[in-house]
Amino acid sequence: MVNLFDIRYLRIGTPNLDNAIEFATRIVGLQLVGREGKAAYFRSDKPKVRGDTRDHTLVYFEGDPSDHVAAFDILDRDALDSVAAEIEAAGHPVHWGTSEECELRRVKNFIAFKDPTGNKLEIVVKPFHTGTRYFPTRDAGITEFSHIGLRTANAARDEAFWTRLMNARVSDWIGDAPLLRINTIHHSLALFPSATPGVQHINHQVEDIDDIMRSYYFLKEKGVRIVFGPGRHPSSSACFLYFEGPDKMVYEYSVGVKLITPEMEASYRPRQFPFAPESFCMWGSRPDIPEFRAEAAGGKAAEKPGMAPLRVV
Ligand SMILES: [Fe+2]
Incomplete structure (x- = not known):
């Protein structure tokens, strides 16, 4: 069992780095902490809220906009050898980060591999922290980079990858x-x-929630496409706002x-919500996000009585 501790960073390709920097700083409100060659590094953690100070949480690099990497750290920093062996034994070839690749990621060591869908993942040890205070570009109220949605070609198979090989719980x-x-x-x-x-x-x-509503009006004024919300998830209880960034990447506050x-x-017992609009938002907002709509989920929800496909508004 691979004991993941937390999500650390994303690395996202873009054909237009200047545009991505502009959006990440002036719209999302992240802090640009460095631009090195063909990559830009951003921070988002407010130490007093998180009790943590990740060196960076997002990297945009010049490249293919479908090239995404998600990185996690592990509980036991001495376990990387055995973790790598376990992942290899489960049928996922492992690449050990070179010293140059470690330097780019601000980590002491890392391994890279793919999940069964083909998502690029990294497990890092001793990722760098920083002693400087997070200073956002705009007052969006961001306290931390918290989670990602990841695409899957087979949800049950990939759930098993995360819950049996890794320590994730549903x-x-x-x-x-x-x-x-x-x-x-x-x-x-x-x-x-x-x-x-x-x-x-x-x-x-x-x-x-004031930050959610302030951003709702701010993003509308800036002409950013709001794709879902403001609303509240019945699953996590979180109030949310989703909007579209560069290369159609969806951002959420x-x-x-x-x-x-x-x-x-x-x-704790996980709950099963039907694939229906009210399972995504208890206030009545409707998502304009393909993966949150029944059609993209193979129309399964629409086939069940009483569950119409989600409407685009
Ligand atoms: Fe989310």
Whole structure:
């Protein structure tokens, strides 16, 4: 069992790095902490909220916009050899990071491999922290990079990858999509059925619901496409707002995500929500996000009585 500790960073390709930097800083509100060659590094953690100071949480690099990497760290930093062996034994070839690749990622060591869908994953040890304070470009109220949506070609198979080979636990399901936790946060990743691999959305937590509503009006004024919300997820309890970034990447702000504490672990039972609009939003907002709509999920929900396909608004 690979004991993941937390999500660390994403690396996302883009054909237009300047545009991605502009969006990440002036719209999302991340801090640009470095531009090196063909890559830009961003931070998002407010130390007093998170108690953590990740060196960076997002990298945009010049490249293919479908090239996405998600990285996690592990509980035991001495376990990377055995973790690599376990992942290889499960049928996923492992690449050990070179010193140059480690330098680019600000980590002491890492391994890279793919999940059964083909999502590029990395497990890192001794990722760098920073002593400087997070200083956002705009006052979006961001407190931390918190979770990702990941695409899956087979939700049940990939759920087994994350829950049997890794230590992820299912917090809830929406249709076939599992929301998975690796620590106390209700979900650090969620698997959404899709025809292609990659990151489906990028979540940052904000301080309060005022930040959600301030950003709603801010994004509308800036002409950014809002694709879902404002709303509230019945699964995690979080209030949310989703919007479209460069290369159609979906970004999310949310606040109030449920915690499943160690004391709750033994008695917690995941809940099954149907693949229906009200399972994504209890306020009535409707998603304009393909993976959150019944048609993209193979129309399964629409085939069940009383579950119409989600409408685009
Ligand atoms: Fe999310």
